[in-house]
Amino acid sequence: MSDFDFVGSVIEVVESIPPGKVMPYGEVAAAVGSRAPRAVGRVMALYGEDLPWWRVIRASGRPPQCHEDQALPHYEEEGTPLVKSADGYRINLRLARHRP
DNA sequence: GCGCTGACGGAGC
DNA sequence: TGCTCCGCCAGCG
Numbered sequence: 001m002s003d004f005d006f007v008g009s010v011i012e013v014v015e016s017i018p019p020g021k022v023m024p025y026g027e028v029a030a031a032v033g034s035r036a037p038r039a040v041g042r043v044m045a046l047y048g049e050d051l052p053w054w055r056v057i058r059a060s061g062r063p064p065q066c067h068e069d070q071a072l073p074h075y076e077e078e079g080t081p082l083v084k085s086a087d088g089y090r091i092n093l094r095l096a097r098h099r100p
Numbered sequence: 101g102c103g104c105t106g107a108c109g110g111a112g113c
Numbered sequence: 114t115g116c117t118c119c120g121c122c123a124g125c126g
Contacts, residue, residue, distance in 0.1 A: 006123065025108055029122085036122030037108040043123090045107055053107075064107035086114090 006034060010043045017055040019078040021098035022091055024059045031100060055098075061091045 009032035017023050025037035032040075041064065044053045054071035057063045061083075063071040072089065075082055081092035 026110095029108085034122070035109095038106055038121075039108095039123040041107040042105095043107095046124095048107075056107085058107085059109055067107060 004033070006032065006039065007043050007047065009033075010040050011047060011051060014044075014051045014053070014056055016100075017052065017098050019055075020080050020096065022055050022057050022080060022093070022096045023098045024057060024093070026059055027097075028056055057091055057093075059093075061093045063091070 010028060013023070013028050013031045023031075025040045028040045029035055029037045034040075040056070044051065044056060044064070052074075053067075054063060054074040057071075062068060068088065074080075075091070081095040083090045083092050
């Protein structure tokens with residue numbers, strides 16, 4: 001697996017996430033056979049423009065920092081289980097977590 | 101070839 | 114429940 005295309009695999013996994021579901025960075029990294037959730041975030045920052053990046057969130061149940069406001073409308077549109085929090089809102093990983 | 105940074109995760113307090 | 118510290122890997126100068 002040395003030819004392993006990290007970026008390509010990450011993009012493939014993110015696009016495989018169905019609407020209304022989400023997947024933590026750690027899960028995406030594990031899905032591509034890696035342990036670098038940070039690297040996944042980098043891919044989103046670079047290629048996220050062509051991907052449903054809002055379906056990829058942190059293990060804390062919150063979307064990428066500085067992007068929560070942009071992700072919110074997407075969740076409401078896809079019917080993603082949300083939980084209102086003191087800070088604003090949060091994703092209900094219990095219901096929204098996508099399992100391959 | 102080396103070091104720093106980053107849309108993070110988990111454990112500890 | 115929220116914040117802090119350390120560790121992880123991949124990309125770039």
